[in-house]
Amino acid sequence: MILAGLTLEELENLMSELGATKFRAKQIHNWIYSKSVSSIDEMTNLSKDFREQLKSIASVTDTQIKIKQVSKDGTIKYLIEYPDGECVETVLMRFDNRANLTACVSSQVGCAVNCSFCATGKGGFRRNLTYKEIIEQVLTIQRDTGLKVTNIVFMGQGEPLLNLENVLKALELFNNDFQIGARRITISTSGIIPGINRLADSDLQSTLAISLHAPTHDLRKQIMPIENKYPLNDLKNALLNYINKTGRRITIEYILIHGFNDMPQAAKELVYFLKDLKCNINLIPYNSVIENDYKKPSVNDTMKFKYLLEHSGKKVTVRLERGADIDAACGQLRGRA
Numbered sequence: 001m002i003l004a005g006l007t008l009e010e011l012e013n014l015m016s017e018l019g020a021t022k023f024r025a026k027q028i029h030n031w032i033y034s035k036s037v038s039s040i041d042e043m044t045n046l047s048k049d050f051r052e053q054l055k056s057i058a059s060v061t062d063t064q065i066k067i068k069q070v071s072k073d074g075t076i077k078y079l080i081e082y083p084d085g086e087c088v089e090t091v092l093m094r095f096d097n098r099a100n101l102t103a104c105v106s107s108q109v110g111c112a113v114n115c116s117f118c119a120t121g122k123g124g125f126r127r128n129l130t131y132k133e134i135i136e137q138v139l140t141i142q143r144d145t146g147l148k149v150t151n152i153v154f155m156g157q158g159e160p161l162l163n164l165e166n167v168l169k170a171l172e173l174f175n176n177d178f179q180i181g182a183r184r185i186t187i188s189t190s191g192i193i194p195g196i197n198r199l200a201d202s203d204l205q206s207t208l209a210i211s212l213h214a215p216t217h218d219l220r221k222q223i224m225p226i227e228n229k230y231p232l233n234d235l236k237n238a239l240l241n242y243i244n245k246t247g248r249r250i251t252i253e254y255i256l257i258h259g260f261n262d263m264p265q266a267a268k269e270l271v272y273f274l275k276d277l278k279c280n281i282n283l284i285p286y287n288s289v290i291e292n293d294y295k296k297p298s299v300n301d302t303m304k305f306k307y308l309l310e311h312s313g314k315k316v317t318v319r320l321e322r323g324a325d326i327d328a329a330c331g332q333l334r335g336r337a
């Protein structure tokens with residue numbers, strides 16, 4: 001049995017089966033989620049006999065770090081291997097001027113959405129991650145660094161809203177067991193409308209981010225095949241419904257690709273598309289992935305685009321590039337060595 005991923009209640013049930021007190025469950029819970037140990041032997045406030053008893057039926061984790069790369073800017077990328085040999089990438093980002101430690105987690109092995117600018121989509125879909133495999137990514141970071149993750153973004157490999165049950169269960173654990181507030185968690189989607197509708201009906205306090213990347217149907221379908229299934233007009237209605245029901249501001253993610261969607265005309269079309277949506281906009285200058293010809297925008301074009309959007313009264317940020325030298329930046333994850 002694997003202890004990581006068990007809630008306090010599940011640990012209490014386990015302790016009762018072993019004839020131990022509820023207090024033991026609290027201690028073990030603390031070792032797993034706050035102190036992030038990787039073995040039962042490290043749980044030094046349990047008696048040696050009890051540790052041996054526990055070890056005969058359980059271990060803390062069955063997940064390993066296959067590769068770890070550290071960027072010049074402090075970003076760390078892990079290739080994590082699950083017992084069936086499947087791997088995903090998880091990234092820890094630190095921003096110098098903030099105390100936050102943000103984990104960018106994967107929700108699936110591979111991805112079926114196949115956005116043309118994304119390294120993950122190239123390898124196709126392999127399988128969903130279980131909620132335990134999702135939370136293991138954060139535990140792996142904590143065990144390796146000895147630091148506590150403060151923020152989580154579901155922006156790694158996979159489309160979270162196509163694995164919603166496991167993502168929602170992982171969110172519950174992040175809230176209750178890791179003590180990471182829902183407002184510090186962002187779920188990013190390519191625009192899976194049934195999933196957005198489901199989130200609209202839940203009382204989740206997390207931020208919803210939409211990978212929009214183009215302001216019109218014709219442009220978007222060139223880079224995101226999902227546009228054929230869930231076109232922008234329908235997506236907009238789903239977003240209006242989400243904002244209306246939850247009262248929450250959404251985030252619009254927009255990858256700027258030189259000569260494709262970074263021109264002033266595209267900025268104006270984007271302003272038009274977003275005009276009734278309560279949202280912030282995050283511009284992401286494209287990071288080169290070897291398999292395609294897309295180019296990074298110039299700083300000048302990026303700033304011009306930002307200015308045009310700001311002029312419409314929206315809050316616009318340009319995402320700081322993290323970990324580009326180790327292919328850990330947005331769209332560069334591929335889940336292989």
Ligand code: SF4
Binds near residue numbers: 114115
């Ligand atoms: S950008 Fe996201 S949704 Fe699109 S292929 Fe990559 S992982 Fe999948």
